Amino acid sequence: MRALTWVGPVGRKDALTQTTEGLVALTGVRKSFGDHVVLDDINLTIRRGEAIVVAGPSGSGKSTMLRCVNGLETIDGGSITVDGQRIDTAGGGLSVLRREIGMVFQSFNLFPHMTVERNVMLAPVKVRGLAEADARTRAHELLGRVGIPEKARDYPADLSGGQQQRVAIARALAMDPKLMLFDEPTSALDPEVIREVLDVMRDLARSGMTMVVVTHEMGFAREVCDRLVFIDGGRIVEEAPPEEFFNAAKSDRAREFVDKIIHH
């Protein structure tokens, strides 16, 4: 939908990002903690350039699903591939691949003793072996992209929560990820700075980044995502374009969820 409605210089959606090829595929994914089944036969394919919002009640398995895609959790059954590579099996593939998956959490996890630019430069220099000067140039470019070029020499503690989260996004982008995962990126923020973070994410989605976003921000879901995936009890109960999800959810659980959000 956004490819049709949005035309502008910041980003683009061209034929290359509109293929039907799956960048991420979860097939029959199962995950338990002890005898508690947390992911129960999850099947989900995410196309290149697609932005997915994952919604569902607390404890439904949203964070666990993202953590499995990022290789932070092992799975008990099924398979997960990213760009054709299995990531659920031990071996070299995972560490290589994990560098190509950016993850942004509710807590920003910036290094407090490093300046903003150092935070953004760190992984490209340490992991990729990029030259300092090149990493700095790139960091400044990314800080411009997230709207805080003037904060490069500041320390995280001197930034607002919204600014810190934008640094965290720039830091993830510094590794040129193929895929960005966001786990409630605005849940810890003051209401007045939520918008600025969502705007950065919207621009990122419109630039063609493949994204999976766990969020309660249904305005963002409605405006930005291609597909909303509703999880309850470790199962995908429904997936639909946002308009369809909000106006004509098929399942009772999804309709209840929408009612609660709209009337709360």
Ligand SMILES: Nc1ncnc2c1ncn2[C@@H]1O[C@H](COP(=O)(O)OP(=O)(O)OP(=O)(O)O)[C@@H](O)[C@H]1O
């Ligand atoms: N490391 C763990 N050990 C044991 N149980 C866990 C672990 N991580 C998650 N769980 C359990 O798995 C279930 C799903 O957790 P998860 O964090 O994925 O839910 P969620 O949908 O992200 O919830 P929320 O909206 O509250 O963030 C919960 O019952 C949780 O208690």
Ligand SMILES: [Mg+2]
């Ligand atoms: Mg969670």
